[in-house]
Amino acid sequence: MNKPIRTLSLFTLLLFVALLVNVTVLQYVQADELNADDRNRRVVVAAFSRERGAILAGRDPIAESVPSDDEFDFQRTYPEPLRYAHTTGYFSYYSQTALERSQNEVLSGDDSRLFVTRLADLLTQADPQGGNVQTTLVRDAQVAAYDGLRALGEDTQGAVVALEPGTGKVLAMVSSPSFDPNRLASHDLGAVTQAYEELEAREDQPLLNRAIQTTLPPGSTFKLVTAAAALEEGLYELGDQVPGGDTYQLPLTSGPTGLLDNGGRSCGSETVSFTQAVANSCNTTFLAMADELGVEALQDQAEAFGFNAEYLDALPAQAESRFPGDLDQAQTALAGIGQSDVAATPLQMAMVAAGIANDGVVMKPYLVDEVTSPDLDVLERTEPTELSRATSPATAEALTEMMVATVSSGTATPAQIPGVDVAGKTGTAQSTPERPPYAWFVSFAPADDPQVAVAVLVESTDVARDEIAGGALGGPIAKAVMEAVVNR
Amino acid sequence: MSATSAVPAQSGVLGFVHRRRRGAELFLLVLALAVGIGAYVAVGIGVEGEVPTDVLGYGGALTALLVGAHVLVRFTAPYADPVLLPVVGALNGLGLAVIHRLDLATDSSDAAKQLVWMTLGVLLFAGTLLLLRDHRVLQRFTYTSGLAAIVLLLLPLLPVIGNEVRGARIWINVAGFSFQPGEVAKVLLVVTFAGYLVLHRDALALAGRRVLFVDLPRGRDLGPILAMWLVSLGVLVFQRDLGSSLLFFGLFLVMLYVATERAGWLVVGGGLFAVGAFFGYQAFGHVRRRFDVWLNPFDHYGPGTDDTAFQPVEAMFGMAWGGLLGRGFGEGSPERVPFAESDFVLAALGEELGLTGVMAVILCYGLIVERGLRAALVCRDAFGKLVATGLALVFAVQVFVVIGGVTRLIPLTGLTTPFLSYGGSSLVANWVIVALLLRISDQARRPVPDLSDPVGSGDDEATQVVKAVRA
Numbered sequence: 001m002n003k004p005i006r007t008l009s010l011f012t013l014l015l016f017v018a019l020l021v022n023v024t025v026l027q028y029v030q031a032d033e034l035n036a037d038d039r040n041r042r043v044v045v046a047a048f049s050r051e052r053g054a055i056l057a058g059r060d061p062i063a064e065s066v067p068s069d070d071e072f073d074f075q076r077t078y079p080e081p082l083r084y085a086h087t088t089g090y091f092s093y094y095s096q097t098a099l100e101r102s103q104n105e106v107l108s109g110d111d112s113r114l115f116v117t118r119l120a121d122l123l124t125q126a127d128p129q130g131g132n133v134q135t136t137l138v139r140d141a142q143v144a145a146y147d148g149l150r151a152l153g154e155d156t157q158g159a160v161v162a163l164e165p166g167t168g169k170v171l172a173m174v175s176s177p178s179f180d181p182n183r184l185a186s187h188d189l190g191a192v193t194q195a196y197e198e199l200e201a202r203e204d205q206p207l208l209n210r211a212i213q214t215t216l217p218p219g220s221t222f223k224l225v226t227a228a229a230a231l232e233e234g235l236y237e238l239g240d241q242v243p244g245g246d247t248y249q250l251p252l253t254s255g256p257t258g259l260l261d262n263g264g265r266s267c268g269s270e271t272v273s274f275t276q277a278v279a280n281s282c283n284t285t286f287l288a289m290a291d292e293l294g295v296e297a298l299q300d301q302a303e304a305f306g307f308n309a310e311y312l313d314a315l316p317a318q319a320e321s322r323f324p325g326d327l328d329q330a331q332t333a334l335a336g337i338g339q340s341d342v343a344a345t346p347l348q349m350a351m352v353a354a355g356i357a358n359d360g361v362v363m364k365p366y367l368v369d370e371v372t373s374p375d376l377d378v379l380e381r382t383e384p385t386e387l388s389r390a391t392s393p394a395t396a397e398a399l400t401e402m403m404v405a406t407v408s409s410g411t412a413t414p415a416q417i418p419g420v421d422v423a424g425k426t427g428t429a430q431s432t433p434e435r436p437p438y439a440w441f442v443s444f445a446p447a448d449d450p451q452v453a454v455a456v457l458v459e460s461t462d463v464a465r466d467e468i469a470g471g472a473l474g475g476p477i478a479k480a481v482m483e484a485v486v487n488r
Numbered sequence: 489m490s491a492t493s494a495v496p497a498q499s500g501v502l503g504f505v506h507r508r509r510r511g512a513e514l515f516l517l518v519l520a521l522a523v524g525i526g527a528y529v530a531v532g533i534g535v536e537g538e539v540p541t542d543v544l545g546y547g548g549a550l551t552a553l554l555v556g557a558h559v560l561v562r563f564t565a566p567y568a569d570p571v572l573l574p575v576v577g578a579l580n581g582l583g584l585a586v587i588h589r590l591d592l593a594t595d596s597s598d599a600a601k602q603l604v605w606m607t608l609g610v611l612l613f614a615g616t617l618l619l620l621r622d623h624r625v626l627q628r629f630t631y632t633s634g635l636a637a638i639v640l641l642l643l644p645l646l647p648v649i650g651n652e653v654r655g656a657r658i659w660i661n662v663a664g665f666s667f668q669p670g671e672v673a674k675v676l677l678v679v680t681f682a683g684y685l686v687l688h689r690d691a692l693a694l695a696g697r698r699v700l701f702v703d704l705p706r707g708r709d710l711g712p713i714l715a716m717w718l719v720s721l722g723v724l725v726f727q728r729d730l731g732s733s734l735l736f737f738g739l740f741l742v743m744l745y746v747a748t749e750r751a752g753w754l755v756v757g758g759g760l761f762a763v764g765a766f767f768g769y770q771a772f773g774h775v776r777r778r779f780d781v782w783l784n785p786f787d788h789y790g791p792g793t794d795d796t797a798f799q800p801v802e803a804m805f806g807m808a809w810g811g812l813l814g815r816g817f818g819e820g821s822p823e824r825v826p827f828a829e830s831d832f833v834l835a836a837l838g839e840e841l842g843l844t845g846v847m848a849v850i851l852c853y854g855l856i857v858e859r860g861l862r863a864a865l866v867c868r869d870a871f872g873k874l875v876a877t878g879l880a881l882v883f884a885v886q887v888f889v890v891i892g893g894v895t896r897l898i899p900l901t902g903l904t905t906p907f908l909s910y911g912g913s914s915l916v917a918n919w920v921i922v923a924l925l926l927r928i929s930d931q932a933r934r935p936v937p938d939l940s941d942p943v944g945s946g947d948d949e950a951t952q953v954v955k956a957v958r959a
Contacts, residue, residue, distance in 0.1 A: 001873050002865055004746040008877065009861045012884040016854045019888060020847060022897040027807050027843040034808030039790050039801075042809045042821050042839075 168363030219429025222338025279410025290336020414475030441474025524581015534818025630683025814842025
């Protein structure tokens with residue numbers, strides 16, 4: 001009977017090998033997938049119980065975990081909830097957003113770079129602790145941006161983005177209306193669900209980060225791109241006279257529907273100086289210029305500034321700014337003044353300003369400056385990287401000069417800072433006739449040594465319709481943000 | 489350390505004498521105790537942050553039981569396999585620690601009860617070794633144990649003492665204690681099958697007609713045991729105990745194969761299993777549901793579904809959460825899996841001790857099976873061979889079915905994980921199985937008492953010795 005017993009032992013060996021292989025598949029191969037499943041409450045509870053690392057703006061924590069004596073060991077709190085809500089995001093039992101989501105590996109301590117720390121925790125039986133995320137945000141700039149938007153009224157919808165032109169650091173990013181992430185991070189799960197449903201139901205969409213998720217026609221601020229294309233193509237130079245006049249008939253149209261004017265601003269009879277055209281935001285000039293350049297040149301220039309792409313890694317779910325390539329002649333002319341199908345996020349327009357400020361080089365924007373271990377050892381520091389070379393230094397210098405004139409004597413005078421040369425450009429964009437226009441403002445300062453570039457978008461506000469203009473609404477906010485950085 | 493020098497030099501294969509190796513057993517037992525007590529301390533530190541205050545009492549009890557068993561083996565079965573007892577001790581100690589850990593999470597006291605059952609198991613282990621000095625005596629009880637097995641299997645169907653738990657009517661309640669008679673029945677069935685097959689193996693292997701390339705035995709040879717097997721299978725089907733049905737089926741089939749040395753039985757049996765599985769799938773709603781839950785567990789998990797896969801999916805999540813090294817005792821949430829202390833104890837272990845722990849446990853089971861089959865190989869009589877094979881196989885199939893079910897290799901069936909799961913009947917029955925395996929291996933490894941005995945014609949010898957014992 002020994003032969004069947006030997007055969008049998010081989011068979012049982014197979015059974016056990018099958019068990020070993022299967023359990024390896026389950027606990028090693030499939031483990032990541034199963035742990036990533038939202039329904040795996042263990043992961044959520046463990047993450048919720050863990051001492052998550054802090055998110056910092058300067059030296060101030062804007063998200064941190066404090067000990068809690070209920071069923072979860074730690075409570076996530078946001079000391080300045082409204083100002084930073086859209087950059088920190090929230091850490092709820094059900095989901096995470098923004099930095100809480102993109103930096104989750106570090107914050108939770110699961111990052112492989114924290115392996116040594118984890119091992120030490122394991123050996124000392126200490127509770128695992130997450131690493132910290134140091135943002136590039138500057139508190140004073142963030143405060144100025146948020147408070148500036150809120151000063152326009154309770155119902156203001158808009159966004160502000162400030163960048164450091166030389167590096168791409170995001171110095172400020174706010175969106176209004178904001179929300180309180182503390183309510184969503186609460187351990188009272190019923191209250192969290194209720195708070196979330198309330199926020200979702202609101203028409204003004206407080207959960208939306210308008211700085212990166214809203215694309216709207218950039219209006220006259222886009223004239224900077226058109227001007228850049230004209231300079232790059234050699235169509236005009238800084239001192240040249242450019243087409244002007246009081247009205248412009250769109251190509252392929254006739255009659256009053258295709259006739260555009262300058263809203264009463266002075267743009268010469270036939271021609272106007274390039275500088276004055278920018279300073280007074282002459283529609284007739286840039287409509288004609290866009291027509292002369294053609295859609296391809298405009299699209300190339302827009303894409304060189306970052307349109308039709310995503311570039312900010314730290315925040316999920318961003319919208320791509322848009323410059324379509326299939327425009328007819330009339331649409332192309334309109335695109336030259338930031339209308340038609342052109343749409344940009346405030347971040348994108350800040351990058352246009354920053355690119356000009358940085359001698360034509362657009363830096364890749366980033367929000368995470370450093371990642372540190374719980375003991376504050378730097379694990380990784382973000383190195384500034386070039387996203388694209390949008391214009392030559394000469395073009396950038398010419399644009400700067402015209403933007404400085406815009407602030408000193410043009411439409412952007414509300415952004416003037418005593419003793420500092422500011423470069424700026426206003427925009428007031430139409431969407432549909434039924435709703436008020438969007439107010440845009442982009443600027444950077446100081447013009448000769450740029451430290452900050454800002455874009456302001458006011459999507460809607462309580463202000464009376466005929467008072468809505470980029471300079472009047474956006475200018476003071478941009479000025480406050482620039483001052484906060486320059487006087488840092 | 490040199491193994492060969494200690495063996496007296498004798499010539500020829502028959503001159504080979506196994507060493508007793510009781511010292512090795514004691515050394516391994518110390519390691520096993522370190523596993524059991526260490527796990528208990530780790531649970532205390534992991535869950536409550538301090539060494540448990542009762543560790544001396546607990547460790548003392550565990551040590552007393554295992555060392556006591558070892559001393560008994562020294563005297564009653566000195567040539568027995570030295571690996572079995574330590575492996576079993578380590579598994580039992582680890583099981584107690586995991587159950588204790590779940591107790592702390594769910595505020596129950598199953599570990600204390602399990603320790604009582606373990607004591608009873610070790611006592612029965614001792615009783616078996618003391619009373620049964622020669623396993624061949626069991627052959628006399630072939631039919632008695634068959635009848636006892638049937639009666640035991642029928643007990644849960646009785647109105648008063650029978651008890652249905654989670655859809656399976658396999659429990660009896662006597663004086664506040666619940667017991668699964670099937671666990672004991674499986675040992676009795678092994679004895680019955682072995683005793684019957686030893687007597688009829690020649691007839692089964694040689695006599696019969698050839699139908700469609702298959703040699704069928706005569707009805708009078710196979711009939712009685714087939715009938716008995718069908719009854720036990722039928723009982724289990726009515727009790728909805730799929731795991732045990734599969735266990736008994738596999739047991740019967742493989743013992744038939746070993747006894748007759750005809751691989752054709754496995755083919756026929758495999759075909760029958762396929763047919764049975766198909767009809768079971770068609771006829772029984774609960775079998776269909778099990779299959780569906782097995783194939784698409786995530787369709788049956790979470791809000792908005794019938795949530796029938798809650799247990800297996802939670803187990804998968806838990807084991808994945810454990811990963812390679814596990815969360816460590818007290819750091820996971822094994823109590824999320826319903827019945828983590830019994831059927832799903834392996835999921836709890838996988839979550840807190842990781843793939844490493846699960847592999848160690850599977851390898852321990854592999855060792856037990858391997859040691860059982862080894863005893864069968866070296867055993868000199870056919871009955872002992874069959875009993876040892878059957879017991880090793882019961883173990884192997886049970887481990888495969890339950891671990892495969894928990895880890896979703898095969899559809900889930902309710903069975904206990906030997907020595908780890910909470911449950912008295914299983915623990916007691918498994919300790920008796922170990923005692924039987926030790927007894928057989930002791931007989932097998934013991935030096936042949938009289939070299940003039942015709943070794944090799946095991947069958948004749950078996951009957952002679954039984955007669956001798958009777959005399």
